[in-house]
Amino acid sequence: MSLSKLMLAAIATGVFFIGSSFASSSTDPGEYISVQLLGVNDFHGQLETVRTRNGKQVGGAEYLAAYLKKHRQENDNTLLVHSGDMVGASSPVSSLMQDEPAVEWMNEVGFDIGTLGNHEFDEGTEEMFRLLDGGKHEKTGNFEGAAFPYTAANVINKKTGKSILPPYLIKEVDGVPIGFIGVVTTETKDIVLPSGIEGIEFTDEVTAINQSVKELKAKGVRSIVVLGHVSASSNMDGTNPAQDAAEFAPRIDDEVDIIFGGHSHGFANTTVDGKMIVQSYSYGTAFSDVDLLIDRETKEIVNKQAAIISTYHDGIKPDKTINKMVNSYSADKQMMLDQKIGVAEAPITKDKTASGERSIGNLIADSHRENMNTDFAFMNPGGIRANLDEGELTWGELYTMLPFGTNLVKLSLTGAEIKEALEQQWTGNFQTIMQTSGLYYTYDKDAPPGEKVVAMTDKNGNAIQPEQTYTVALTNYLATGGDGFTAFKKGHDSVEGPPTLDSFITYIIESGGSVAPPETGRIKVQ
Helix, strand or coil, X not given: CCCCHHHHHHHHHCEEEECCEEEECCCCHHHXXXXXXXXXXXXXXXXXXXXXXXXXXXXXXXXXXXXXXXXXXXXXXXEEEECCCCCCCCCHHHHCCCCHHHHHHHHHHCCCEEECCHHHHXXXXXXXXXXXXXXXXXXXXXXXXXXXXXXXXXXXXXXXCCECCCCEEEXXXXXXXXEEEEEECCCHHHHCCHHHHCCEEECXXXXXXXXXXXXXXXXXXXXXXXXXXXXXXXXXXXXXXXXXXXXXXXXXXXXXXXXXXXXXXXXXXXXXXXXXXXXXXCCCCEEEEEEEEEECCCCCEEEEEEEEEECECCCCCCCHHHHHHHHHHHHCCHHHHCCEEEEECCCECCCECCCCCEHHHHHHHHHHHHHHCCCEEEECHHHCCCCECCEEEEHHHHHHHCCXXXXXXXXXXXXXXXXXXXXXXXXXXXXXXXXXECEEEEECXXXXXXXXXXXXXXXXXXXXXXXXXXXXXXXXXXXXXXXHCHHHHHCEEEEEEEEHHHHHXXXXXXXXXEECCCCCCCEEXX
16 A cells, blocks of 8 residues: 555645644554545536536546546555535436436446435435345336445434434445445425425434444444535635534534535535545536544544545546446437527626526526416526526537426415515525515615515516415425425415426427527515
8 A cells, every 4th residue: 555645745844734733644654544535515416517616627427537546556455535515416328317327437447435415315215225226117227236234323214213324334445444424404304395305304413422422433434534415615615614514523523524515515624623524516527635644553644635626627637437427328319309499699697696696597487487387486506406508509518507397386476475484584594585586675685684675576577465365386395395495385376387497498489499598687685
């Protein structure tokens, strides 16, 4: 086994840093074990999707695989881990095959351990377990499942009171045990269709972690890592740690050394309360490289450092095996993916105005309202997964933008119930500004929750009356209280509509095959 970058640096400088203290390198380096953890989060089955960062191409399954394999060769003691949302909200090549290609990609790359994200529950626990353990699906036939184990400490079967997966797993590396604890954000209960999580509950993340740490310590494990599908962020230099992982860190047992974050699709490389927190963006555009030194005698992690590495295409060749896999997945779907639907006259994006309005959200909401013939329509921005570039629009691009397979629903709601739903944009764990059609409103950002909406009108400027009933178009996800919008569950006279994607395609066709970014100004902030 070669010495790690971390050990080489420590020997060269004569100091092993251990938190705020240090140990002399006169100690035999053989008493330390060098371990490398390579982490991925929020891949979302983006096998064939390439993005741009700093003006350069980044991402794509074959490039991420090439980076991971290259870095794995640098240390014999390498474990490849992920912190959830590796499937779900996927691009067509994976999602059209029930995300089996994404799991096969993970198997081929050689993941060692993973945890659940909220999107693993998109099609329910039965389908989730099929992807993990293998089984038959009517669309795709038999599937072998994941070739590596999963852990989730805070996902509990209501009937048995036990976790649906092992709360922790122990990996022995060069004779030293390392404990991995998986948790998923408790927000999952609000952002997954109720049918997808029937019979299970999501308990407090910190409580679940600390209970698992207690059990791991009783087994003599002193090097402990959390795979957390919980949000994290920091500045590039590690300052300003924020979001759930940073808030949790001081309340987590100090035997935990590393927290891999996820869910928020951002950057984190920081330390809070002695616990290193990392998150490597999303969609395969980066990965986390965490290097550890572990004392053989005490089994403690005595030093750690991390880097977030972008998967730029420059300077590395794509992995040939993965490239062949991706091409084979897409070959029989290519005709459908390339089918031309229409044209975008200009880029239509998720970029937000000061009030939280997005041109692409307006366009989709307009398609809801037009196809369901309602007074108003709503669209949650979390259901929109990609921008639309200027020029030709293919079926594959539209599917990538709206991948969830939701259906439209027409409901009747009073003006008071609509206002209640709007006020829920600032309650609970969410700050989600819904996109609207037919409805214009103004909110006061400084007003307390429940009192923020100060004016509501229809498209003609008529004030929305609290007692009057209006028709509303929205996805079945929102209609069942998704994203915490429980006020929509008060709707009545429900009428089912077409799949959301089909509705949007119909809207493009009926618009003459050409769409442009709608003007903003439907939502104002004061």
